[in-house]
Amino acid sequence: MTINPDLQGRSYPAAEVYDVGREKIRExxxxxxxxxxxxxxxxxxRALGHADxxxxxxxxxxxxxxxxAQLIEDPESGIDFSRVVHxxxxxxxxxxxxxxxxxxAELHVDGVRAMGGGxxxxxxxxxxxxxxxxxxxxxxxxxxxxxxRGEGQ
Amino acid sequence: MSLKFEDLAVxxxxxxxxxxxxxxxxxxxxxxxxxxxxxxxxxxxxxxxxLPGVIAHGMFTMxxxxxxxxxxxxxxxxxxDYQTRFTKPVLVADTTGTxxxxxxxxxxxxxxxxxxxxxxxxxxxxVTFEGQKVLMKSQAVVKLA
Numbered sequence: 001m002t003i004n005p006d007l008q009g010r011s012y013p014a015a016e017v018y019d020v021g022r023e024k025i026r027e028x029x030x031x032x033x034x035x036x037x038x039x040x041x042x043x044x045x046r047a048l049g050h051a052d053x054x055x056x057x058x059x060x061x062x063x064x065x066x067x068x069a070q071l072i073e074d075p076e077s078g079i080d081f082s083r084v085v086h087x088x089x090x091x092x093x094x095x096x097x098x099x100x101x102x103x104x105a106e107l108h109v110d111g112v113r114a115m116g117g118g119x120x121x122x123x124x125x126x127x128x129x130x131x132x133x134x135x136x137x138x139x140x141x142x143x144x145x146x147x148x149r150g151e152g153q
Numbered sequence: 154m155s156l157k158f159e160d161l162a163v164x165x166x167x168x169x170x171x172x173x174x175x176x177x178x179x180x181x182x183x184x185x186x187x188x189x190x191x192x193x194x195x196x197x198x199x200x201x202x203x204l205p206g207v208i209a210h211g212m213f214t215m216x217x218x219x220x221x222x223x224x225x226x227x228x229x230x231x232x233x234d235y236q237t238r239f240t241k242p243v244l245v246a247d248t249t250g251t252x253x254x255x256x257x258x259x260x261x262x263x264x265x266x267x268x269x270x271x272x273x274x275x276x277x278x279x280v281t282f283e284g285q286k287v288l289m290k291s292q293a294v295v296k297l298a
Contacts, residue, residue, distance in 0.1 A: 024185075031185035032216030033172060036223050038230070048228050057223065057232040057293070058216040062187055081190065082202050086211040088238040096230035149203075 003078050003119035003148055008112040012070040014104035014128075018063045022099040025053045032056055045098070055097035061089070064125040064142040067105040071123060079121070079148050087120060087145040094138040103127050103139060110143070117150020156226055158272045158297040167225045167262040167276060172217050173254035174209055174245050182213040196247065208242035209256065214287060215239075218260045218280045222293045225262065225276075233273070234294035237280075241287045258282050265292065272297050 022042070029039035037044035038054040045053050072079050097103070104127070111122035122145045128136040179193045188210055191198040199207050215237050223229040245255040258280060265277035273294050280288040 028185045031178075031182045032213065032220065033178075034216075034220050034223065034229070036220075036227075036229050038228065048230070050230060054228075054230045056216060056229055057219050057235050058212060061212050061216075065186070065188060082192070082198075084190070086239050088236070089212065089215060090236035091234065093230075093233045 003112060003114070003121065004076055005112055005114075007071070007077055007109045007121065010071075010109045012067065012107040014067075014106045015070065016066070016104075018066065018103040018105070020055065020059075020097060020099055020101040020103060022053050024062075025055050025059065025099055028059050028062070029056050032058065042099075050096060050098055052099040055099075057091060057093070058089075059097055060091055060093075060103075060125075060127055060140045060142050063103050063105045063127050064144065067107040067125045068123055068144065068146075070107060071109060071121075083118070083149045085147045085149060087147045088143075089145075090143045092141045094140060097139060101129055101139070103129060111145075115147065118148045121146050121148065156297055158267070158269070158274070161264050161267060161274050161297075163264050163267060165264045167264065168221055169259070169261040170221055172258040172260065174213075174217075174243065174256040174258060176207065176245055176247055176249055176255055179207070179209055179213065179245060182210055182216075186210070186212060188212065204242070206244050207247070209245050209258075211237075211239035214243055214258060214280065215291070217258065218278050218288065218291065219293055221260050221262050221278070222276050222295060226295045226297070231295045231297070232293050233296050235292070237278075237291040238289040239287070240289045241282070241285055243282045243287050256282060258287070262293075 105125045127140040266275040278291040
């Protein structure tokens with residue numbers, strides 16, 4: 001199986017809304033062994049000036065990987081998920097993610113290059129909320145590179 | 154306690170911690186994150202795709218390592234940028250039914266750079282497993298008062 005080089009430059013529109021809930025923030029925080037009270041106690045989060053529970057710094061991966069799934073599951077991409085290895089990841093937060101946010105993610109395929117029998121694919125998710133006037137409120141930009149290993153790699 | 158930008162110096166250590174990891178932690182992370190790739194919970198599947206065994210999600214390690222920074226700055230939202238490269242897998246042994254961890258990840262944080270105009274500090278994390286770095290260029294930028 002080979003990776004389709006025409007993927008580069010492709011983008012996938014924001015498909016679904018991700019509703020950030022308090023219990024999901026708590027669950028994710030426990031899963032990364034976070035103990036800061038701003039993830040668990042609304043009053044503690046408010047004392048720091050936040051509207052509600054604050055998501056951990058890598059929480060946006062949930063939204064980003066849902067957006068990535070559009071690419072991985074795209075039959076035209078040629079990506080075998082079982083041979084995917086995460087190579088790098090970056091989160092740039094334009095503002096904190098808090099419980100009650102409704103997030104959308106637009107995915108961009110920024111790079112595809114062949115490596116051995118496999119390929120390195122770099123994607124960027126622009127995560128945003130919609131304001132009342134329907135303008136985008138930028139929340140986070142995530143970039144990620146995945147290595148799709150070729151056979152025997 | 155409130156950290157002040159003026160009190161920081163490049164090279165200063167912010168702290169260190171050890172993170173115990175079990176197979177159950179990986180199942181928990183899979184559920185919480187939605188990343189159900191079986192290489193993170195099924196031995197036969199992992200070895201079948203030429204891995205040495207079940208490995209931790211890179212995002213588990215990245216997410217757990219930054220807690221040192223969140224706690225140090227005492228506001229998780231102060232972490233405005235965080236990046237890493239995943240260089241080596243963390244192999245998690247099956248210790249189900251015992252109180253032993255399947256792997257132990259060590260994290261040390263150091264102030265790597267300061268930006269006086271932006272009032273930000275770059276914290277460089279050294280993240281190791283069995284003496285080898287598993288994350289490279291693991292950097293968290295925090296915004297300070």
